Amino acid sequence: MEVPGFAHPAPHAGFPEHEMFPQVAYEIVHDELLLDGVARLNLATFCTTWIDDQARRLMAESMDKNIVDADEYPQTAELERRCVRMLADLWHAPDPAATIGTSTTGSSEAAMLGGLAAKFRWRARGGTGTPNLVCGPVQVCWEKFCRYFDVEMRQVPLRGDRYLLHPDDLREHCDENTIVVVATFGQTYTGLYEDVAGMSAELDRIHDAGGPDIPLHIDGASGAFLSPFCSPEVVWDFRLPRVKSINASGHKTGLAPLGVGWAIWREAADLPRELIFDVDYLGGHIPNFNLNFSRSGSQAITQYYDFIRLGRTGYTRLQNAIYEVAQHFARGLAAAGPFELIHAAEPTKGIHAVAWRLTPGAHPYNLYDIADRLRTRGWLIAAYPLAPDRENETIMRAVFRHGLTIDMVDLLLADLRRGLTLLTENPRRLPLDRAHGGGFTHNATPETP
Numbered sequence: 542m543e544v545p546g547f548a549h550p551a552p553h554a555g556f557p558e559h560e561m562f563p564q565v566a567y568e569i570v571h572d573e574l575l576l577d578g579v580a581r582l583n584l585a586t587f588c589t590t591w592i593d594d595q596a597r598r599l600m601a602e603s604m605d606k607n608i609v610d611a612d613e614y615p616q617t618a619e620l621e622r623r624c625v626r627m628l629a630d631l632w633h634a635p636d637p638a639a640t641i642g643t644s645t646t647g648s649s650e651a652a653m654l655g656g657l658a659a660k661f662r663w664r665a666r667g668g669t670g671t672p673n674l675v676c677g678p679v680q681v682c683w684e685k686f687c688r689y690f691d692v693e694m695r696q697v698p699l700r701g702d703r704y705l706l707h708p709d710d711l712r713e714h715c716d717e718n719t720i721v722v723v724a725t726f727g728q729t730y731t732g733l734y735e736d737v738a739g740m741s742a743e744l745d746r747i748h749d750a751g752g753p754d755i756p757l758h759i760d761g762a763s764g765a766f767l768s769p770f771c772s773p774e775v776v777w778d779f780r781l782p783r784v785k786s787i788n789a790s791g792h793k794t795g796l797a798p799l800g801v802g803w804a805i806w807r808e809a810a811d812l813p814r815e816l817i818f819d820v821d822y823l824g825g826h827i828p829n830f831n832l833n834f835s836r837s838g839s840q841a842i843t844q845y846y847d848f849i850r851l852g853r854t855g856y857t858r859l860q861n862a863i864y865e866v867a868q869h870f871a872r873g874l875a876a877a878g879p880f881e882l883i884h885a886a887e888p889t890k891g892i893h894a895v896a897w898r899l900t901p902g903a904h905p906y907n908l909y910d911i912a913d914r915l916r917t918r919g920w921l922i923a924a925y926p927l928a929p930d931r932e933n934e935t936i937m938r939a940v941f942r943h944g945l946t947i948d949m950v951d952l953l954l955a956d957l958r959r960g961l962t963l964l965t966e967n968p969r970r971l972p973l974d975r976a977h978g979g980g981f982t983h984n985a986t987p988e989t990p
């Protein structure tokens with residue numbers, strides 16, 4: 542056997558001809574991955590990067606169970622159903638035991654399902670024109686939904702000093718072909734919550750004045766697992782009758798490992814029957830309404846573990862602690878340089894993230910330079926342009942998560958201060974108006990992997 546290593550490179554392109562020992566293959570793969578960033582130091586992501594031993598064990602024990610085979614793995618299916626009921630309860634569905642929902646691969650799939658249900662309901666109401674969806678600066682999954690499923694996307698541009706979709710934006714953009722308004726509860730760009738109650742009231746007014754009756758879908762990818770615990774006075778969920786569906790990422794603030802999201806409808810009737818397939822070739826009759834089919838049950842199982850392990854008191858304690866760590870960072874940041882805070886991790890205003898920009902005026906560096914400096918120490922923090930029509934402005938955002946201690950944040954702040962000193966003493970040679978270069982987020986929409 543020809544052993545790759547020093548003398549021969551590992552296969553890269555054509556399908557490999559020969560076999561090798563698993564230890565060797567493992568070492569090759571393992572070593573190459575050393576060049577990835579360290580997930581725990583990645584403050585650009587919203588996703589879970591700290592997983593306890595019990596959750597790791599459950600993941601490993603259940604990775605061979607296919608969640609779609611509810612007949613063969615009835616207890617996996619049961620745990621998923623319990624999670625759906627628990628979330629319906631957490632988000633104040635009128636009858637949590639009777640509503641309908643599903644685990645998904647993440648918020649993106651859950652958003653597609655919520656959007657599709659809205660499109661089918663609109664058609665059932667007699668909609669015949671070109672369907673449209675009204676939203677503010679949304680995560681890329683909504684652009685995908687609109688393109689993949691032929692829906693006109695009416696993304697309201699940011700006006701003046703606004704970072705969010707506002708209730709008073711709706712009237713001008715909604716009409717009888719608006720299938721749904723998507724409110725982002727924990728916005729990708731800034732972490733801020735959109736005013737869901739205000740939008741609901743405005744849609745009530747539009748309807749009361751003889752206009753269309755437009756439902757709300759809440760993209761609660763990260764806010765849906767925070768507000769119920771840390772800002773319960775904010776009304777954004779099924780307490781508002783106009784909210785027909787909610788998506789959330791279990792693998793973000795839900796604290797589950799990567800690979801799980803949730804889509805929950807207010808009432809069973811809000812998910813059109815045509816979207817539900819009754820699958821009988823797995824044994825029994827299994828309702829299925831996902832975009833994909835086979836996948837591991839381990840993420841939903843581990844999510845159930847998180848729910849019973851932490852409960853309301855545990856989630857509240859943990860998430861509040863993360864808010865405190867984020868606020869500690871925000872204070873240190875404001876003291877460190879010419880920064881203007883857009884979101885300082887206030888629980889009633891948004892998720893436990895901090896978003897900032899440079900104060901107006903000339904500076905010897907821009908935000909991409911700061912991201913570059915921090916990266917030399919392993920910290921991954923994104924700088925990126927805002928959404929239209931403010932895409933000429935750059936901001937930066939750090940998402941704080943379970944597993945990042947206050948000591949680590951102090952080290953981050955020390956690295957930030959060192960980086961700023963270095964940048965000030967060695968002014969950059971590249972033109973300062975370099976628009977979107979550098980850093981590691983080049984997309985119009987900030988990535989939220």
Ligand SMILES: *Cc1c(COP(=O)(O)O)cnc(C)c1O
Pocket residue numbers: 587646647648649650652680682725726727728729760761762763790802989990
């Ligand atoms: C992360 C995110 C998504 C996409 O969620 P995935 O779980 O990564 O598929 C959608 N919307 C918002 C607001 C997000 O933050």
